[in-house]
Amino acid sequence: MIIAIDGPAGVGKSTVAKLLAARLGYLYLDTGALYRAVAWKVLQSRVHPADPAQVAILLTTTSIHMQFHQGAMQVLVDGLDVTGQLRTPEVTAAASVVSAIPAVRDWLLPIQRQIGAGGSVVAEGRDVGTKVFPAASFKFFLDADAEIRVARRHRELVAAGRGGSIEATSQDLSTRDQRDRTRSIDPLIPAMDARFIDTSILSPDQVVEKMIATVSIGS
């Protein structure tokens, strides 16, 4: 069984997906980490993230693997564990840019599907329910008020010691949102059969309860 969770940044997807996976004893697949891993390699290689031809060439000599250990996910790029380096502002910005390149999306698709092939996965991202796992058993689309998403993301950044101004977080989020929602390939849109959850005034546990209720009724 695959459970797909999509939605914009700052909506609480990762927190909820991790909690749900732990509750069900499923694997947690963070598909954004794969886009971040490509961005990491692009930056290391001094390729411009907005250069689709050069990025596509780089992928021909790149390998990305995910490893799962006691519920935690590790991302290996060319055999090197880069998990701890994927959430810097530079990688975050570059991931948003490379994720709009069709060659990158095509290249990451089989990697995601192979992980899903094992079943019992909670997968989270932007196109998980529409493109990666269109036959997922359950699909959720999370959204929340823009100010609430900005405040959540800002709190996360502060907790990680990377907190800039709230205005900078707001700008960053709206730029990424706009790019995710308007790109020509696999834009962020709810799958037709996704259950919509507004997380604005819900705690992560409350969101998970709603999901568990849907999964219990539906299975």
Ligand code: DC
């Ligand atoms: O969820 P995240 O912030 O870690 O994702 C990083 C970037 O990757 C984000 O800008 C959108 C992109 N992404 C995507 O295009 N498709 C996915 N399934 C997951 C992430």
